[in-house]
Amino acid sequence: MKPLKSLKYVFAVFLAASMVLAGCSNDKNEGTESSGGSKGGTTKLVFWTFNELHQKFFEKMADNWNKAHADQQIQLEATTFPYEDTHSKLLVALQSGTGAPDLADIEISKIGNFLKGEPQLVPLNDIVEPEIGNLVKSRLDNYAKDGKYYGIDYHVGAEVIYYNKEILDQAGVNPDDIRTWDDFEKAGKQVLEKTGKPMTTLETTDQWSYWPLVAQHGSDFLDKDGNVTMNDAVNVEVLTYLQNLVKEKVAVVAPGGGHHAEEYYGFMNQGGAAAVWMPMWYMGRFTDYMPDLKGKIIIRPTPVFKEGDMRSSGMGGTGTVITNQSKNQELAKKFLEYAKISKEGNIEIWRDLGFDPIRTDVWGDAAMKESNKFTDYFGTQIFEDLLKLKDEIAPVNIKERTPAASDVVKTKVVFSIFNDLKDVKTVLDDAVKSIP
Amino acid sequence: MKEGPKQAGAAKQLFYSQRVAPYVFVLPFILSFLIFFAYPVVSTILMSFQEVLPGQTRFIGFDNYERLWNDSFFTALKNNTRYTIWTLLILIPLPLVLAVFLNSKAMRWSGFFRSALFIPTLTSVVVAGTIFRLIFGQTDLAVMNMLRHAFGFETINWLADSTTGMFVLVVLATWRYAGINLIYFLSGLQTIPQDLYESAEIDGANRWNRFWRITVPLLKPVTIYVITISIYGGYAMFTESYMLWSGNHSPNDIGLTMLGYIYRSGIEKNELGFGSSIGLTLLAIMLVINIIQLKFFGLFKKEED
Secondary structure (H helix, E strand, C coil): CHHHHHHHHHHHHHHHHHHHHHHHHHHHHHHCCCCCCEECCEEEEEEEECCHHHHHHHHHHHHHHHHHCCCCEEEEEEEECCHHHHHHHHHHHHHHCCCCCCEEEEEHHHHHHHHCCCCCECCCHHHHHHHHHHECHHHHHCCEECCEECCEECCCCEEEEEEEHHHHHHHCCCHHHCCEHHHHHHHHHHHHHHHCCCCEEECCCCCCCCHHHHHHCCCCCECCCCCECCCCHHHHHHHHHHHHHHHCCCEEECHHHCCCCHHHHHHHHCCCCCEEEEEHHHHHHHHHHCHHHCCCEEEECCCECCCCCCCEEECCCEEEEEECCCCCHHHHHHHHHHHHHCHHHHHHHHHHHCCCCCEHHHCCCHHHHCCCHHHHHHCCCHHHHHHHCHHHEECCCCCCCHHHHHHHHHHHHHHHHHHCCCCHHHHHHHHHHHCC | CCCHHHHHHHHHHHHHCCCCHHHHHHHHHHHHHHHHHHHHHHHHHHHCCEECCCCCCEECCCHHHHHCCCHHHHHHHHHHHHHHHHHHHHHCHHHHHHHHHHHCCCCCCHHHHHHHHHHHHHCCHHHHHHHHHHHCCCCCCCHHHHHHHHCCCCCCCHHHCHHHHHHHHHHHHHHHHHHHHHHHHHHHHCCCCHHHHHHHHHCCCCHHHHHHHHHHHHCHHHHHHHHHHHHHHHHCCCHHHHHHCCCCCCHHHCCCCHHHHHHHHHHHCCCHHHHHHHHHHHHHHHHHHHHHHHHHCCCCCCCCC
């Protein structure tokens, strides 16, 4: 009886211990995300992103790379996570020193979090510097710290305005006559009167209706030294103007809260509003989610508040980085150079993703006039128009406080001002106070 | 070679030793406690006085705690407090009354109702939250908006306003947790001896008096337990809000909770030190509230009578 009993205890202890250990062994499997070994001459590279289109692009570039480099085969293991999760997961992996991928996408409003302290990313100066003359420098500076470049962007993100020509024609408005925001407001009233439709939509949970206008009017959320300027006169002027559009019903708050909501795509696709200003990369959303507007959308420079303001700005962006946990940093760098800095890579970025690539010397390239789904949708003169704006693309200041500033804009500022119609100055003052 | 059997004997003695055995048996617990609980707690306390950055971690005194005095923190605290108060007001009386009904012999289909009320507890919060988000959607076709139309009201955006947003959270909590509280109360009811009711009935007590003077006082230990875990659950709420607003960012922070704020600061903004200080403050708040509550209900009083 007795030995049997103690056997039972031993068994119980063993069980309990194995349960405790089970927690650890799981970790081991997940811990080795950035893979080391090269199997039969093929090197595995792990890539995390939050955009399925980016994943497809990198998979295609890996195929192209393998065709051109028989001696250095890459097996790309790309995964798409939700937006917040990609960044949180990567931050935790970098902070704890284990579990990070080789390559990862970091969105522009999150990069500040990754540059705090000693960046756990690999400086990319040796692949950037030889080509720096051909690249839009402000797009590189967004991902730089102390003279080191840590990320390569996909695009310039030039801000433009998309008009629904059908609605404008019904209202008798000529889009080329809209040069200032006052013209825009007047045209908006005409559209509302003739068609009963709002001129445009404003985001209440994201920053794209607000930020570009501020940048083009000569200010920003932060200044060059990273100080918060969100409650200065320019910010107040822009938001007061936009709030007034809502009050006049010329603008409505975007269904679903933003220009990336399912509800919004449906609303616009049925001709819900006559115009929306978004960066160039928004073209892909038209072609993929608003098919009924094909041939009806025209692209123009955004209006200005006063003569001399810039007519576009570099908005949004996603930098691809290499983590210092990668065991194949040199190969990862070469591959990244091939995919996003080389001329052919930049042409592929246009062909596949419909983004305005960061290499300005390809903008005039014959390849950019080839027909693809974007030229079919918007017409063939997209890059000719963009070249005219080349020197009018206002930069934004991306600093350590950008994540905090962007966060308060997305959760509080635009919602209080466009949805709750609260006093602009008060909201902005409170917002500034909340940024540490 | 010749020491072999002796050693084996010693090992055997050690193995069967009555003095060592208890320590061996508690070792797994002690180890898991030290590794997975004590160590994180201590390092949280340490981190709350630090700025935690890769390669540049340094002590910054009480800076993290001073930063707590901001709007987001108070919004989160207010949201959790409102949520906790509402869940206490609904999730204590309602399951109690339901349990009394289900425990009554006159109740038909009692087993069916018990399981029907308990099933929501078994569903995943993620699934429940997603479904509630669709039910309380902002379009004309969302179920609750169609219900409003039936009564002649117009469509509203449930999750864009602090009051209706809180309403949705409380409805979700009621649907999901009523069942588990019901089980607690049911098991409490079954420990009350039947003869108390019989003698009360002989003395002429009516149903209400029997409920109010026998059931409620005798259920006190269970009630205190349910209140305590409800307060804890209310302040620890995170997933419900995260699912309803599909992420940690609700407009105007109407769905921000304390845990959401810890997650936002510590994980999303890479300020682990600040996140730790919020966590410890939350711990302090919960301790104070629960100690007051337990004192108020007399749990610490010795049972003299």
